[in-house]
Amino acid sequence: MPELQRLHAHHAPAVLAFELANRAYFAASVSDRGDAYFDHFADRFDALLAEQEAGVCAFHVLVAEDGPVLGRFNLLDLEDGTAVLGYRVAQHVAGRGVATATVRDLCRLAPDRYGLHTLRAAVAHQNPASRKVLTRAGFLPTGPAGPADLGGKHGTWYRRDLTLLQAPEREDDGHR
Template sequence: MPELQRLRPDHVPALLTFEQENRAYFAASVPDRGDAYFADFAARIDALLAEQASGICHFHLLVDPDGAVLGRFNLVDVENGSADLGFRVAEKATRRGLATATVLHLCTLAATEYGLTTLRAAAALDNTASRTVLTRAGFVPTEEEVQLGGRPGLGYVRGLSSGPADGAR
């Protein structure tokens, strides 16, 4: 069974593999990170770990029992009890309910471990999979129109309670 783990330095090799193996798949639904993203990947992750240590972000990986990364689930721009949720799941891990279950689990962590009361998210209008995950995880559209890599999108929000979220694992 996959496990949600907080990002650690020893995740770097598996995370790089995840990003490289899924680059074309991700680019079909979210803006491509570009070649520069991969040029000094370890330093980039070190910077993220520093942000995490400061408490302004919480980065998580969904890891299978063999140590392969199946997804990234991030809470960024933590401030005043709220944060922005972002996630991406490996192509091989789609259509199994993992994204929805993990977002629900992260909502519980956000409330109980990080003291958050609200999560925001956004998804491109043509990214049906992400919009479905957000809706199934209790996010509601805000009617806020956003641009994601030049593509029209929609903002979402979800209030959190300190109790377990429905469907959390």
């Protein structure tokens, strides 16, 4: 069973492998990270760990039993009990309920672990799978997200109040 883990230095090789293996897949729905991201991955990864240590962000990886990273689930800009959620899963597990289940898990642990009461997420219009994940995890649309929010794309902001009861499990979410 995959495990959601807080990002640590030892995850670097697996995260890089995950990003490289899924680069074209991700670029179909979100802005590509660009060659510089991969050329300077070690520096960028160290910067993420520093942000996490400072309490500005909380980064997580979903790790398969045999070690590879299946997804990344990030809480960005932690401030005043709110954070912005970002996530991506590997192409070979997409559409199987992995993202939905993990976002639900993160919603359950975020209040106690990080003192959060609200999560927000922006999703590009051309990413219907991500919109489905958010709605199945109890997020509600709140308004337009512009190109500055989504790397040049237009989309929608979603919000989840973490003090409310969890979204019910649904039979049709592909996770069972």
